[in-house]
Amino acid sequence: MYLEKVTLYGFKTFRTETELLLSPKVTCIVGPNGSGKSNIVDGIRWALGEHRLSFLRASSMEDLIFSGSAFKKPLSVASVKLTFNNEDRTFPVVNTPRVSIERRIYRSRESGYFLNGNPIRLQDVMKIFYSAGIFNHMYAIVSQGKVSEILLAKPEQKKNLIEQVA
Amino acid sequence: MYLEKVTLYGFKTFRTETELLLSPKVTCIVGPNGSGKSNIVDGIRWALGEHRLSFLRASSMEDLIFSGSAFKKPLSVASVKLTFNNEDRTFPVVNTPRVSIERRIYRSRESGYFLNGNPIRLQDVMKIFYSAGIFNHMYAIVSQGKVSEILLAKPEQKKNLIEQVA
Amino acid sequence: AKEEFEKTLSGVEKYFAEFFRKMFKGGEASIERIFDEYDEVSGIEISVRLPGKRKQSLPLLSGGEKSLTALAFLFAIFKVKPAPFYVLDEVDAALDEENVVKFSELLSEESSFAQFVVITHNKETMQRADMLYGITMQEDGISKAVSLKLV
Amino acid sequence: AKEEFEKTLSGVEKYFAEFFRKMFKGGEASIERIFDEYDEVSGIEISVRLPGKRKQSLPLLSGGEKSLTALAFLFAIFKVKPAPFYVLDEVDAALDEENVVKFSELLSEESSFAQFVVITHNKETMQRADMLYGITMQEDGISKAVSLKLV
Numbered sequence: 001m002y003l004e005k006v007t008l009y010g011f012k013t014f015r016t017e018t019e020l021l022l023s024p025k026v027t028c029i030v031g032p033n034g035s036g037k038s039n040i041v042d043g044i045r046w047a048l049g050e051h052r053l054s055f056l057r058a059s060s061m062e063d064l065i066f067s068g069s070a071f072k073k074p075l076s077v078a079s080v081k082l083t084f085n086n087e088d089r090t091f092p093v094v095n096t097p098r099v100s101i102e103r104r105i106y107r108s109r110e111s112g113y114f115l116n117g118n119p120i121r122l123q124d125v126m127k128i129f130y131s132a133g134i135f136n137h138m139y140a141i142v143s144q145g146k147v148s149e150i151l152l153a154k155p156e157q158k159k160n161l162i163e164q165v166a
Numbered sequence: 167m168y169l170e171k172v173t174l175y176g177f178k179t180f181r182t183e184t185e186l187l188l189s190p191k192v193t194c195i196v197g198p199n200g201s202g203k204s205n206i207v208d209g210i211r212w213a214l215g216e217h218r219l220s221f222l223r224a225s226s227m228e229d230l231i232f233s234g235s236a237f238k239k240p241l242s243v244a245s246v247k248l249t250f251n252n253e254d255r256t257f258p259v260v261n262t263p264r265v266s267i268e269r270r271i272y273r274s275r276e277s278g279y280f281l282n283g284n285p286i287r288l289q290d291v292m293k294i295f296y297s298a299g300i301f302n303h304m305y306a307i308v309s310q311g312k313v314s315e316i317l318l319a320k321p322e323q324k325k326n327l328i329e330q331v332a
Numbered sequence: 333a334k335e336e337f338e339k340t341l342s343g344v345e346k347y348f349a350e351f352f353r354k355m356f357k358g359g360e361a362s363i364e365r366i367f368d369e370y371d372e373v374s375g376i377e378i379s380v381r382l383p384g385k386r387k388q389s390l391p392l393l394s395g396g397e398k399s400l401t402a403l404a405f406l407f408a409i410f411k412v413k414p415a416p417f418y419v420l421d422e423v424d425a426a427l428d429e430e431n432v433v434k435f436s437e438l439l440s441e442e443s444s445f446a447q448f449v450v451i452t453h454n455k456e457t458m459q460r461a462d463m464l465y466g467i468t469m470q471e472d473g474i475s476k477a478v479s480l481k482l483v
Numbered sequence: 484a485k486e487e488f489e490k491t492l493s494g495v496e497k498y499f500a501e502f503f504r505k506m507f508k509g510g511e512a513s514i515e516r517i518f519d520e521y522d523e524v525s526g527i528e529i530s531v532r533l534p535g536k537r538k539q540s541l542p543l544l545s546g547g548e549k550s551l552t553a554l555a556f557l558f559a560i561f562k563v564k565p566a567p568f569y570v571l572d573e574v575d576a577a578l579d580e581e582n583v584v585k586f587s588e589l590l591s592e593e594s595s596f597a598q599f600v601v602i603t604h605n606k607e608t609m610q611r612a613d614m615l616y617g618i619t620m621q622e623d624g625i626s627k628a629v630s631l632k633l634v
């Protein structure tokens with residue numbers, strides 16, 4: 001099971017639909033300051049269910065939707081879709097060779113999830129992630145400037161991390 | 167008035183006396199990870215009177231003294247000397263063309279200051295720094311990883327910074 | 333649950349020591365358990381000794397040394413409890429040329445067992461990419477992704 | 484004291500806007516005063532609009548954009564209330580190649596009025612040095628400083 005594709009539409013600076021096909025091994029993302037690289041990371045976090053604004057570098061959920069630029073008007077919807085290769089059926093509850101999980105948010109409305117294009121409740125998509133070993137592995141996403149943060153944690157917090165992992 | 171020379175002896179990884187002659191314009195310091203570059207910055211801060219351990223990357227004052235390595239025993243004294251060019255007599259109370267201010271610390275003893283080699287009390291050396299426009303300019307020293315910290319400060323803290331500067 | 337914790341912790345300690353020694357070409361790293369008054373583990377602390385130096389508390393380490401130590405610890409966790417994929421955003425920022433090579437070697441080795449998405453400005457790290465994307469922003473404030481050929 | 488504050492603040496705002504526009508080749512930056520119920524300034528906030536983009540709150544900025552904005556602000560403070568010397572430790576770490584050039588140009592220009600000690604891993608920043616020191620550590624765990632010739 002691996003993440004085959006990340007599709008962003010209307011998410012932060014990705015106003016136009018952008019598809020990133022990932023290697024099962026190492027995919028590198030490069031580019032100038034402010035081009036949108038970390039926005040991709042925010043998008044992946046958010047699609048996996050992150051709700052803490054500080055982890056999404058936003059002051060409100062609406063900040064996730066393209067808010068316009070000097071030449072373009074704002075959009076009213078943002079979406080991030082993660083497409084997993086499920087040929088080894090690691091997702092036990094979904095029996096398709098590819099599993100796409102999309103999270104969508106509209107201005108002044110709750111965000112919603114879609115599994116293979118069909119609406120699904122938040123708690124059900126969290127169950128699916130959990131069964132595939134995702135989501136409880138938020139330590140698997142290291143944000144910019146945060147790599148050494150684990151060392152600064154108090155002994156109790158370090159123990160907590162190991163407990164979460166276990 | 168400019169900083170002509172920084173002399174470290176026994177301070178952190180500078181076990182042997184090290185003299186750095188500075189350009190009145192731009193001096194760059196380079197080297198591998200862990201070679202001692204930021205230790206020089208800690209040394210300058212400390213010599214200017216910094217006492218907050220978090221700003222000196224230490225858990226106790228004794229951490230400032232060379233604590234030994236795989237092949238060398240620890241030292242019992244550390245010293246950092248700042249030599250200023252005072253040909254324009256910016257230091258109003260000292261009438262020498264060069265002014266050297268040295269801070270020394272011994273294990274389990276208070277640190278002491280020396281002006282041109284003679285003992286001087288902490289409050290008097292702080293007065294000399296203040297008169298030369300140093301020390302109240304701790305914003306003039308930007309530690310590693312801290313450059314963007316000013317942006318994260320609350321509005322009240324940002325106002326405080328401007329008040330300190332004014 | 334307590335058994336699971338112990339099993340996980342000793343696995344992490346084993347790989348942490350191994351990755352640390354590999355990345356620093358020497359030295360030692362271990363995890364110390366801290367006990368409360370009931371003899372229960374209340375916390376854990378990371379303890380390192382860099383090659384040529386003495387054991388030192390973490391605040392004293394340099395920026396690059398902290399990054400490399402944290403990466404050894406993180407990759408140990410990845411090894412013991414694998415996740416389907418990992419996303420690393422500029423984790424090599426504080427590393428000098430020599431240490432970036434060590435990190436990128438670790439990345440290459442571990443990618444035979446796991447999928448990595450790595451954001452970087454560093455040419456050495458880029459060399460390890462099986463796929464490479466360049467993100468650009470035009471004057472219109474919109475991000476654009478371009479698949480780049482690896483040379 | 485309140486006059487001194489106002490005078491300093493408007494000076495900082497003027498240079499901040501100027502350095503910001505120069506480093507970002509466009510856009511706008513200003514400082515907003517926040518008033519309390521007695522109409523006294525209780526806080527100030529930095530407000531920026533990057534070229535091609537809309538005005539955005541600081542948390543949304545990228546790592547490099549934050550560094551460059553902070554440097555424009557800091558150098559504005561240096562300009563209004565000069566200190567005898569400045570020490571900058573790896574302030575260019577998050578900047579891409581193009582932005583490192585902008586920072587090093589600002590450094591060169593301001594060094595005709597002030598003294599800078601700059602720690603860096605970056606070759607472009609090193610080019611601006613009038614004096615260059617290489618710090619190394621032998622196996623004995625002791626730092627050694629070597630004066631390097633500028634090529």
Ligand SMILES: Nc1ncnc2c1ncn2[C@@H]1O[C@H](COP(=O)(O)OP(=O)(O)OP(=O)(O)O)[C@@H](O)[C@H]1O
Nearest residue numbers: 012033034035036037038039065066067545546547
């Ligand atoms: N909702 C939004 N609408 C429009 N622009 C946004 C939105 N959210 C964030 N941005 C912009 O995205 C940019 C930040 O992008 P990002 O953090 O991905 O950059 P980056 O490529 O990681 O850069 P760096 O190399 O400096 O880390 C900022 O300029 C910010 O203003």
Ligand SMILES: Nc1ncnc2c1ncn2[C@@H]1O[C@H](COP(=O)(O)OP(=O)(O)OP(=O)(O)O)[C@@H](O)[C@H]1O
Nearest residue numbers: 178199200201202203204205231232233394395396
């Ligand atoms: N009192 C001391 N005695 C011996 N070694 C010390 C002492 N204090 C700090 N050190 C060592 O100094 C090293 C850190 O040096 P420093 O932070 O100056 O590195 P640096 O050159 O800035 O590296 P980087 O490029 O990674 O930022 C650490 O290895 C630390 O163990």
Ligand SMILES: [Mg+2]
Nearest residue numbers: 038144545546
């Ligand atoms: Mg980024």
Ligand SMILES: [Mg+2]
Nearest residue numbers: 204310394395
């Ligand atoms: Mg350093």
